[in-house]
Amino acid sequence: xxxxxxxxxxxxxxxxxxxxxxxxxxxxxxxxxxxxxxxxxxxxxxxxxxxxxxxxxxxxxxxxxxxxxxxxxxxxxxxxxxxxxxxxxxxxxxxxxxxxxxxxxxxxxxxxxxxxxxxxxxxxxxxxxxxxxxxxxxxxxxxxxxxxxxxxxxxxxxxxxxxxxxxxxxxxxxxxxxxxxxxxxxxxxxxxxxxxxxxxxxxxxxxxxxxxxxxxxxxxxxxxxxxxxxxxxxxxxxxxxxxxxxxxxxxxxxxxxxxxxxxxxxxxxxxxxxxxxxxxxxxxxxxxxxxxxxxxxxxxxxxxxxxxxxxxxxxxxxxxxxxxxxxxxxxxxxxxxxxxxxxxxxxxxxxxxxxxxxxxxxxxxxxxxxxxxxxxxxxxxxxxxxxxxxxxxxxxxxxxxxxxxxx
Amino acid sequence: xxxxxxxxxxxxxxxxxxxxxxxxxxxxxxxxxxxxxxxxxxxxxxxxxxxxxxxxxxxxxxxxxxxxxxxxxxxxxxxxxxxxxxxxxxxxxxxxxxxxxxxxxxxxxxxxxxxxxxxxxxxxxxxxxxxxxxxxxxxxxxxxxxxxxxxxxxxxxxxxxxxxxxxxxxxxxxxxxxxxxxxxxxxxxxxxxxxxxxxxxxxxxxxxxxxxxxxxxxxxxxxxxxxxxxxxxxxxxxxxxxxxxxxxxxxxxxxxxxxxxxxxxxxxxxxxxxxxxxxxxxxxxxxxxxxxxxxxxxxxxxxxxxxxxxxxxxxxxxxxxxxxxxxxxxxxxxxxxxxxxxxxxxxxxxxxxxxxxxxxxxxxxxxxxxxxxxxxxxxxxxxxxxxxxxxxxxxxxxxxxxxxxxx
Numbered sequence: 001x002x003x004x005x006x007x008x009x010x011x012x013x014x015x016x017x018x019x020x021x022x023x024x025x026x027x028x029x030x031x032x033x034x035x036x037x038x039x040x041x042x043x044x045x046x047x048x049x050x051x052x053x054x055x056x057x058x059x060x061x062x063x064x065x066x067x068x069x070x071x072x073x074x075x076x077x078x079x080x081x082x083x084x085x086x087x088x089x090x091x092x093x094x095x096x097x098x099x100x101x102x103x104x105x106x107x108x109x110x111x112x113x114x115x116x117x118x119x120x121x122x123x124x125x126x127x128x129x130x131x132x133x134x135x136x137x138x139x140x141x142x143x144x145x146x147x148x149x150x151x152x153x154x155x156x157x158x159x160x161x162x163x164x165x166x167x168x169x170x171x172x173x174x175x176x177x178x179x180x181x182x183x184x185x186x187x188x189x190x191x192x193x194x195x196x197x198x199x200x201x202x203x204x205x206x207x208x209x210x211x212x213x214x215x216x217x218x219x220x221x222x223x224x225x226x227x228x229x230x231x232x233x234x235x236x237x238x239x240x241x242x243x244x245x246x247x248x249x250x251x252x253x254x255x256x257x258x259x260x261x262x263x264x265x266x267x268x269x270x271x272x273x274x275x276x277x278x279x280x281x282x283x284x285x286x287x288x289x290x291x292x293x294x295x296x297x298x299x300x301x302x303x304x305x306x307x308x309x310x311x312x313x314x315x316x317x318x319x320x321x322x323x324x325x326x327x328x329x330x331x332x333x334x335x336x337x338x339x340x341x342x343x344x345x346x347x348x349x350x351x352x353x354x355x356x357x358x359x360x361x362x363x364x365x366x367x368x369x370x371x372x373x374x375x376x377x378x379x380x381x382x383x384x385x386x387x388x389x390x391x392x393x394x395x396x397x398x399x400x401x402x403x404x405x406x407x
Numbered sequence: 408x409x410x411x412x413x414x415x416x417x418x419x420x421x422x423x424x425x426x427x428x429x430x431x432x433x434x435x436x437x438x439x440x441x442x443x444x445x446x447x448x449x450x451x452x453x454x455x456x457x458x459x460x461x462x463x464x465x466x467x468x469x470x471x472x473x474x475x476x477x478x479x480x481x482x483x484x485x486x487x488x489x490x491x492x493x494x495x496x497x498x499x500x501x502x503x504x505x506x507x508x509x510x511x512x513x514x515x516x517x518x519x520x521x522x523x524x525x526x527x528x529x530x531x532x533x534x535x536x537x538x539x540x541x542x543x544x545x546x547x548x549x550x551x552x553x554x555x556x557x558x559x560x561x562x563x564x565x566x567x568x569x570x571x572x573x574x575x576x577x578x579x580x581x582x583x584x585x586x587x588x589x590x591x592x593x594x595x596x597x598x599x600x601x602x603x604x605x606x607x608x609x610x611x612x613x614x615x616x617x618x619x620x621x622x623x624x625x626x627x628x629x630x631x632x633x634x635x636x637x638x639x640x641x642x643x644x645x646x647x648x649x650x651x652x653x654x655x656x657x658x659x660x661x662x663x664x665x666x667x668x669x670x671x672x673x674x675x676x677x678x679x680x681x682x683x684x685x686x687x688x689x690x691x692x693x694x695x696x697x698x699x700x701x702x703x704x705x706x707x708x709x710x711x712x713x714x715x716x717x718x719x720x721x722x723x724x725x726x727x728x729x730x731x732x733x734x735x736x737x738x739x740x741x742x743x744x745x746x747x748x749x750x751x752x753x754x755x756x757x758x759x760x761x762x763x764x765x766x767x768x769x770x771x772x773x774x775x776x777x778x779x780x781x782x783x784x785x786x787x788x789x790x791x792x793x794x795x796x797x798x799x800x801x802x803x804x805x806x807x808x809x810x811x812x813x814x
Contacts, residue, residue, distance in 0.1 A: 020464070058494035061490045061494070065493070066486070068482060068483075069486035069490075072479035075475060076475075079479075083461055084465070086465065086472070087464055094472055144506070
């Protein structure tokens, strides 16, 4: 008997009619003979409302109380869906993080799942009862509610799937799968029927918002077959995340991702000597700033050089403060920043075996007159920082150049 | 050092500004040197919204899921108030029912508090931390959230006060105390500075909505000094619930209560013989119907008689069904019912020592031409059933007759 996890995001459970619709989708799987665990998000808008209330009372607040407030959203959905399922004749009960329990780290507000006890869930599933699990939440070792950070319900779903050794984890959302790029920018973008975990991980990290990065990491680690599909057109096929070996046709580039959440910081005239990088990035790490791309200019005089790096826009202020505090230790002349930049990336496991893939990207940008400010590469992706105003042009040009426009 | 419990109802925490105001009231007590536990309701309207959602999905739903959904309201308020307190410099943390824990019976939706472990709360209170407790909820022995029924946060507050042996429990609400009667009917109604537990218990049972009956029972049982006062005019003095001995001036009647939630059922021509009452009220009890007033006519022929009793309007349908099912065992000719009735009551511990108190009530009604349909009495109250249209007239006339209009 198949054991599956179905996850529904906020727009899928936005109102009572949609919750009834979701109950219908769950019922269909139960009637096909599956054991089903469902993971739900808060109703669309609820989490934002609860966060706004908390911030309004105190911009800087205790993350443990933030968790108490926002976790209520998923709690409500879990109870309501259990009621809707029972009303349609399907035995179901809701589970909150502390009841299973889903144990997490103590980093309230952005906790990591550490352990899920599958015993209670498996017992009920084997009795034919649907488990409706509040996503996004767990319980920390201090016996207080913890939450996983935005989009955390994806992670809850994959972690539950791994814990109960589910045959499949279906992520139902408001799009019908993973696309070659954002269809709002490229109308000819196509849905991918399959994508390798590694590719999806890069896509998610680089700006594609369809899945939380952490959820893909866990799926990859535990080899959970993960499907992304539409709540509103559930028979559309969706996109299956799978092992590289299970993908037959490997194009050099699978997808194009972009992110506008980029800020560029440049330190001018820093000493060109050992230890200066540590003097810069140590204080940034201590301030909790994630540095993404880094480029250091070749020194002209062998004494002074410039260093540029990027951070997310929300961390810009914190990064600049940290740099200023560390000014005596670093010894730069001045610091400038630019938020009108964006990152565009090409991703594909085929890069490992195809040559000239990055070259095609640079040539395409040259033809369109797009200046590349920073470059960063890995085995299966190339990211470049460009002026934000060129984003749509760049994505469209790359989509055509790598022949993603055609099926 | 004084240890107090402060309870705030839904209108007191209806929005962020009011939550800030409540934080101010708590801060004031802390700065006076008190150890403070706060019990909060859901923000006004939230509970009704959550109940409506649950009912919309399934009029008959699993009470355990209902509890999961509605308990989220108090959870949000508790977290928000803890944030507001911290923002104003007061150390605070939120507590959910399962964290303390507040153990209840398994009657989900209308559970009774069975035990509150005071250890964790007392430890934090003694460290100067304010405990912000989600009212209305606990945890049942199945490790699932339970709720106490409407108005249950009052009960939470009093039970917490009893458990931690608080010096005082202050119930902050949108009125400034307990009145001699409903001021919407009698503008000259006066706030009582003191009322005996027993009187308040009758007032609450008989229709005064200022406190949940169960909370008064617990306060009386554990001798918790209970004050009702206004969130918006906290220095108005309020009303203190206390022992009978602590009330100096004992008027014969302390207050007038009324209830429109009454339905009258009459069984005509039942056999006038032993066992018939059991045949009627047994099935009603089995159907979960609470019977209030009962009157049996004197039999004229020694064989047949009529019997009238009252139930709350929401239970009328269930009561009639139970009676119909039991028809063969009872043997009545026909059954009639009337929902256009209301109950008016006079309450006062002074009745024990004053004579002629009930007589004054009957004379007043006679003068106003109000017909009394059923009478029920106890040591400290007299209740009568009258036609609903006379309610305001009756209450006003009694208020004047018992000299409650004058201070």
